[in-house]
Amino acid sequence: MQALPRIVRAMVACVLLAWCGAQSNVPRAADAPMEFSDPAQEQRYQELLSELRCLVCQNQTLADSHADLAQDLREEIHTRVLQGQGKDEIIAYLVARYGDFVRYRPPLTAGTLLLWLGPFLLLAAAFVILFRIARSRRIAAEALTVEEQARVRALLEDPDRH
Amino acid sequence: MNRYLIPVCVFAALIALLALGLRFDPSRVPSPFIDQPVPSFTLPRLHEPDRTISPADLRGEVTLLNVWASWCVACRYEHALLLQLAREPGVRIYGLNYKDTHEDALRWLEAMGDPYVASGFDADGQVGIDLGVYGVPETFVVDRDGIIRHKHIGPLTEEQVRDTLLPLLDSLRGEQPAGTN
Numbered sequence: 001m002q003a004l005p006r007i008v009r010a011m012v013a014c015v016l017l018a019w020c021g022a023q024s025n026v027p028r029a030a031d032a033p034m035e036f037s038d039p040a041q042e043q044r045y046q047e048l049l050s051e052l053r054c055l056v057c058q059n060q061t062l063a064d065s066h067a068d069l070a071q072d073l074r075e076e077i078h079t080r081v082l083q084g085q086g087k088d089e090i091i092a093y094l095v096a097r098y099g100d101f102v103r104y105r106p107p108l109t110a111g112t113l114l115l116w117l118g119p120f121l122l123l124a125a126a127f128v129i130l131f132r133i134a135r136s137r138r139i140a141a142e143a144l145t146v147e148e149q150a151r152v153r154a155l156l157e158d159p160d161r162h
Numbered sequence: 163m164n165r166y167l168i169p170v171c172v173f174a175a176l177i178a179l180l181a182l183g184l185r186f187d188p189s190r191v192p193s194p195f196i197d198q199p200v201p202s203f204t205l206p207r208l209h210e211p212d213r214t215i216s217p218a219d220l221r222g223e224v225t226l227l228n229v230w231a232s233w234c235v236a237c238r239y240e241h242a243l244l245l246q247l248a249r250e251p252g253v254r255i256y257g258l259n260y261k262d263t264h265e266d267a268l269r270w271l272e273a274m275g276d277p278y279v280a281s282g283f284d285a286d287g288q289v290g291i292d293l294g295v296y297g298v299p300e301t302f303v304v305d306r307d308g309i310i311r312h313k314h315i316g317p318l319t320e321e322q323v324r325d326t327l328l329p330l331l332d333s334l335r336g337e338q339p340a341g342t343n
Contacts, residue, residue: 055191055296055297056296056297068261069287069296072286072287072291073291076291095194096194097194097291097292097293097294098191098194098294098296099191099192099193099194099294101191101192
């Protein structure tokens, strides 16, 4: 580790921290836990909660939020999961009432195209810029006139003549 | 000079984008109910629990449907405006009393005045969920045919009533009901 520059160590630490954070992001209902007899249903319920947004405190999932509305929606989802409704069905129920905004994974539509493709466009743009900078540097290095090249050769052969 | 051109342009574009972003209010979520009929519900009336209230009651005239609760602080803030609005000719306001207790709701209307033709009593908030309510107070503008034409989230302000709501009500009243044109 000692040999690595500090910046590299810092970056590695950041990545590790982010990864640990992602691992610990197990959905947990904020208030009263819901009862399930079927583990598959419980898992469906937990997955739904971590994919749906609480509209009151908009940057929290339904799993995390303590808002009253989140509690009501958790109960609603619980009831529907117990009734045997599928994930898509329950998501459609909520989207019909609150719009696509309740989903943390918005569907790919004309309005969300930039959201989905934006990161890839930026990455592509970064590569184009990188490529052009690299090429311009190479061209600058190669672009010596015939006289300059002759002088370089002369200097390399006989440095004392300078 | 040229080598600075692109970074400066990118920077300017970023600033423009961020400045634009400041003008959006992320708490305003577009309602999927605009231009949709009021979702069906049946609720007991707050004052006459034996009678019910349903979207059919809203039809026939341009109507405001205001979601309120006695525990809602912002509702207190907009209440005087609602009373004032209810006195305007041709303005009809129905209420949806959201997640309240019967006594608290009645006491609130007695103390503050009652701008509503009638209020539906939604004790468990189920109708609220069906209407996509997430920030009480909310106000729906419903046209003669029972179609939601506008939704306002949060307390109404004088400016919004004057600049948005009243002109909208005027134009909706001018519309021919469906089936007669």
